[in-house]
Amino acid sequence: MNTVFRLGLATILFLAATLTASAGKISGKIIDEDGDVLAFASVIVKGTTIGTSANAQGIYTLNLPEGKYQLVAQYIGYKQSFFSINIGANETIEHNFTLSIQGYDLKDVVVKSNGEDPAYRIIRNAIKKRQTHLNQLQSFQTSIYLKGVLRNRNTPEKIMGVRIKGKEKKDMKDSMGLDSAGKGVIYLCEEIADYYTKGNKNKLIIRSVKESGNPNGVGMGNVPSIINFYENNVSIVGSFVSPVSQTALKYYSYKLLGNFRENDKTIYKIKLTPKRGFERCFVGDIYIVEDDWAIHSIQVLITQKQGLDILDTMKVEQQYIPMANDLWVIKNQVYYPTMNFLGFDLSGNFVTVYDNQKVNEAIPDSIFNQKITIAYQRDANKRDSDYWKTERPLALEMDELRNYDYKDSLHIVTTDPKRIDSLRKKENKVSLSKIFVLGTGFSTKAYKSKFNISPLLFDFNFNTVEGLNYDPTLSFTHKLDTGKTITAIANLRYGFVNTHFNSKVNLSYSSENRHWTGRYWNIALAGGKYISQFNQEQPVEELLNTYTSIFQQENFFKIYERYLGAIRLKRNYGNGLNWSVSAKYEKRIPLANTTDFSSTSKRTLDPYTDNVAAEISPVPMPEHDAATINASISYQPGYTYTQFPDKISPQSSNKPRFTLNYQKGIPNIANSISDYDKWSLQIQDRLNLKRWGSLSYNTTVGGFLSAKNVPIPDMNHLTGNQYTIAAPFLQSFQLVPYYRFSNTQKIYGTLHVEYYLKGLLTNKLPLFRQAHWYFLIGTNTFYTENNRYYTEAFIGLDNFGYKIFRIFRVDYVKGWDSEKRDYSGFRIGINTNNLLSTPKSTKANDF
Numbered sequence: 001m002n003t004v005f006r007l008g009l010a011t012i013l014f015l016a017a018t019l020t021a022s023a024g025k026i027s028g029k030i031i032d033e034d035g036d037v038l039a040f041a042s043v044i045v046k047g048t049t050i051g052t053s054a055n056a057q058g059i060y061t062l063n064l065p066e067g068k069y070q071l072v073a074q075y076i077g078y079k080q081s082f083f084s085i086n087i088g089a090n091e092t093i094e095h096n097f098t099l100s101i102q103g104y105d106l107k108d109v110v111v112k113s114n115g116e117d118p119a120y121r122i123i124r125n126a127i128k129k130r131q132t133h134l135n136q137l138q139s140f141q142t143s144i145y146l147k148g149v150l151r152n153r154n155t156p157e158k159i160m161g162v163r164i165k166g167k168e169k170k171d172m173k174d175s176m177g178l179d180s181a182g183k184g185v186i187y188l189c190e191e192i193a194d195y196y197t198k199g200n201k202n203k204l205i206i207r208s209v210k211e212s213g214n215p216n217g218v219g220m221g222n223v224p225s226i227i228n229f230y231e232n233n234v235s236i237v238g239s240f241v242s243p244v245s246q247t248a249l250k251y252y253s254y255k256l257l258g259n260f261r262e263n264d265k266t267i268y269k270i271k272l273t274p275k276r277g278f279e280r281c282f283v284g285d286i287y288i289v290e291d292d293w294a295i296h297s298i299q300v301l302i303t304q305k306q307g308l309d310i311l312d313t314m315k316v317e318q319q320y321i322p323m324a325n326d327l328w329v330i331k332n333q334v335y336y337p338t339m340n341f342l343g344f345d346l347s348g349n350f351v352t353v354y355d356n357q358k359v360n361e362a363i364p365d366s367i368f369n370q371k372i373t374i375a376y377q378r379d380a381n382k383r384d385s386d387y388w389k390t391e392r393p394l395a396l397e398m399d400e401l402r403n404y405d406y407k408d409s410l411h412i413v414t415t416d417p418k419r420i421d422s423l424r425k426k427e428n429k430v431s432l433s434k435i436f437v438l439g440t441g442f443s444t445k446a447y448k449s450k451f452n453i454s455p456l457l458f459d460f461n462f463n464t465v466e467g468l469n470y471d472p473t474l475s476f477t478h479k480l481d482t483g484k485t486i487t488a489i490a491n492l493r494y495g496f497v498n499t500h501f502n503s504k505v506n507l508s509y510s511s512e513n514r515h516w517t518g519r520y521w522n523i524a525l526a527g528g529k530y531i532s533q534f535n536q537e538q539p540v541e542e543l544l545n546t547y548t549s550i551f552q553q554e555n556f557f558k559i560y561e562r563y564l565g566a567i568r569l570k571r572n573y574g575n576g577l578n579w580s581v582s583a584k585y586e587k588r589i590p591l592a593n594t595t596d597f598s599s600t601s602k603r604t605l606d607p608y609t610d611n612v613a614a615e616i617s618p619v620p621m622p623e624h625d626a627a628t629i630n631a632s633i634s635y636q637p638g639y640t641y642t643q644f645p646d647k648i649s650p651q652s653s654n655k656p657r658f659t660l661n662y663q664k665g666i667p668n669i670a671n672s673i674s675d676y677d678k679w680s681l682q683i684q685d686r687l688n689l690k691r692w693g694s695l696s697y698n699t700t701v702g703g704f705l706s707a708k709n710v711p712i713p714d715m716n717h718l719t720g721n722q723y724t725i726a727a728p729f730l731q732s733f734q735l736v737p738y739y740r741f742s743n744t745q746k747i748y749g750t751l752h753v754e755y756y757l758k759g760l761l762t763n764k765l766p767l768f769r770q771a772h773w774y775f776l777i778g779t780n781t782f783y784t785e786n787n788r789y790y791t792e793a794f795i796g797l798d799n800f801g802y803k804i805f806r807i808f809r810v811d812y813v814k815g816w817d818s819e820k821r822d823y824s825g826f827r828i829g830i831n832t833n834n835l836l837s838t839p840k841s842t843k844a845n846d847f
Contacts, residue, residue, distance in 0.1 A: 024087035027061040027395075028096040030054045030073055038099060040334045040351050041075035042319055046082070049321060049357040052393040053332045055147075056349060059395045065089075073097035076287070076297045076317060077269075080262060104258020104269060119254035119270045122288050126244045129293040134230040136327060139198040141358040145393050146191040147351050148220055149400060150337075154345035155182025185403040186346075188212035189219040192391060195226075201368045206376045208383045208391070213407030216381060218644055221374045225352070226330055227316060229295060236335070237314055238307055239690040240280045243272050244295070251281050259290075263322065266290040272300065280307045280691055282316075294328040295320055309772060309799070309806055313338045329357045353393055373651070375643040382645075421445060449478045461542045464555045464593040464608050466531075467497025471542075483512035483520075491530060498594045504528030504564065517649040519574030526566040526584075531559045531591075534613045534621070535717040539738055544723050553598040555608050556722050556738060560621060560713075563587040574650050576636040576657075583629045585670065588713065590620040613712055613739040621712050626665060627672035628714070634659040656685035661702075665714055674714060676744070677705040684730075693758035693774075698730045703747040703784075715742045718750070718782055718790070726811065726829025730754060733780045735792055735815045735823040745784040754778035756798065772806070774798045790817040798831055807831055 037058030044051035054060040078099040211217025232245040274281035284300035315336040320328040508524035545557040566584035638653030665674025680702030720738040721727035781791040796811035815823030
């Protein structure tokens with residue numbers, strides 16, 4: 001019998017004995033010779049993969065069936081310690097392990113004056129065997145226990161410049177479970193699970209989960225089960241070069257610190273140092289097994305110098321155990337994040353203990369069915385305290401025990417209906433900050449109904465057609481049943497110069513599947529009279545237009561009024577597929593400028609332009625009616641799912657999203673004159689290139705199948721931009737005037753591409769790498785028949801800001817077109833959720 005078979009048989013017999021015999025328990029503490037605890041040290045039953053880990057205080061507990069065993073305690077950088085026991089059924093044995101620091105033999109290590117460190121020979125052999133170790137696990141199974149805890153070590157006196165004192169400070173500490181000094185556990189969870197991998201398929205089955213203060217919590221199921229250092233790029237809060245990757249020698253310097261013998265194997269300890277500062281590499285030590293050239297253990301660190309943005313540091317430790325002469329499997333893994341944010345000093349440890357490992361044994365295909373990659377048992381978060389006392393392999397620390405008790409009691413208080421209703425009444429109180437900045441809201445009991453009024457600060461704007469205008473939004477939401485909601489949104493608008501009053505109402509009914517996140521259907525009706533830009537994508541942000549109109553005498557906000565009646569039906573299946581159909585009838589009425597007000601001297605600036613889409617037609621759009629229908633279907637293949645205890649949650653894939661759209665203008669319905677057919681096919685994707693950054697693209701091809709009568713609002717318009725503030729990236733053209741390339745061509749195409757280098761070049765430049773600024777390059781291109789085109793290229797710097805607020809970017813853009821016009825300029829934008837450049841679609845055009 002080979003070694004793997006014998007070890008597997010021993011493990012199976014051990015498990016069988018566990019099921020048929022009463023278990024004894026051995027527990028104790030693992031310390032070093034100075035009496036210091038060895039946090040998360042391992043205790044293993046020799047000859048098997050059965051074992052446990054100590055907690056952060058060095059305390060371990062291991063349940064064993066009646067019998068004789070030899071236990072092995074081990075910790076990175078220390079000699080193994082052995083203990084033989086003969087344990088009886090229901091017997092409890094206490095034994096403390098004392099580990100001595102591992103001595104290293106350097107007598108055979110010789111570095112010649114013109115030679116390299118002996119570590120390089122070892123690392124080259126490990127690199128050669130990397131693919132073997134990566135591929136030798138054709139299938140792998142293991143039980144997992146994970147405990148994650150996040151602690152606060154300091155509470156600030158001020159948050160964003162505002163002093164926190166008195167009752168507010170006490171309430172903040174109480175809600176976080178902190179002591180009077182502002183220290184304590186702020187997050188705690190535990191999981192017991194089974195992990196399966198076969199080829200490129202992975203499955204995590206979570207048997208039980210406990211989250212402090214949340215009886216319905218689901219823990220951290222999306223945390224990677226195993227951080228794999230045999231991959232060229234190690235994925236952990238970003239992508240980092242593995243010290244045994246195929247190209248590792250280009251990135252790391254290695255130094256052999258010594259070797260020692262363990263279980264008749266020579267283990268080398270090698271120091272890792274990045275060759276260049278600010279390279280996305282690890283710092284620390286790696287232990288390599290001679291002849292097997294496998295990872296024995298690893299203890300490494302990454303910091304902001306290596307590319308962390310939000311976290312300050314992340315330390316990773318792993319220990320492996322042998323299953324055969326050339327086969328080592330992971331036994332435990334710990335990572336330690338730290339972060340200082342807004343004055344809070346946070347540190348944590350997330351320990352994962354692997355048990356009952358099986359290599360290359362049959363796994364039923366049914367395990368991987370239905371594309372569910374994470375599955376919770378239905379009662380996973382309903383286990384009682386007795387279950388956890390029996391099943392958790394790591395003893396809880398005192399502050400963790402207190403946190404469970406405190407947070408469970410706090411949950412009872414915070415979920416008390418009387419308290420919730422008291423808070424609701426407090427939230428309903430009107431204040432000046434709500435009226436002017438935050439918005440005013442009123443809720444009925446149990447938040448069955450909600451009524452909101454938008455804040456005054458953002459509801460006043462200016463344009464040359466209406467002058468100063470007031471544009472409030474009133475919304476009402478009522479919950480009929482679980483997942484069923486009626487929503488009414490009223491948009492009111494009054495122009496103080498042209499004295500036009502407009503109003504529009506959206507009424508919608510939504511039914512969400514409470515057992516499947518993102519699966520819903522919605523029907524909506526809209527009617528009234530309101531304004532719209534000629535481009536119905538509403539590219540011009542009113543706040544920016546207000547500023548440029550008043551202070552620069554530039555008004556890009558070209559609008560018309562329309563009477564609207566519309567209906568829309570939407571369906572989202574929560575699996576990457578969604579569709580919508582809509583129909584609307586509009587009476588479109590042209591508008592003219594009514595004011596030339598500006599705070600600037602009119603002698604130094606050009607006068608306001610007329611309220612027309614001048615690049616299309618220098619005269620006002622004629623009044624007309626238009627009846628249109630629209631159908632759209634979108635699909636992204638490759639969705640996977642997390643099966644929570646009470647619902648399924650979809651996870652989007654790394655495959656492209658395809659969207660097909662068709663719109664028809666229907667003549668002779670009432671007074672409709674629109675008569676056209678147009679279509680478009682859009683493909684969007686983001687390719688993760690790991691350490692090399694990412695490549696995102698958004699391309700569209702489309703055109704008019706027929707164009708007998710196409711009113712200006714129904715033409716194909718580019719989403720242009722004439723402001724220094726950037727328009728939405730990957731959707732817009734940053735320099736082109738809004739209506740210059742509007743068309744009714746039979747075929748056209750657009751392409752938006754961004755290559756985000758993520759430090760690929762900036763880590764070579766001292767100032768840039770210290771500031772964590774990243775280059776990006778790309779293009780926005782439009783082409784249509786008759787060789788008419790516009791293209792712009794850009795280079796930008798991204799990641800301006802601090803911590804999680806690193807959201808700003810600056811681009812330099814250069815453009816060319818078929819008329820040989822040149823364009824250039826800088827654009828300042830927000831790389832995600834750009835509120836300034838996101839149009840107010842709810843106010844102007846919902847259909």
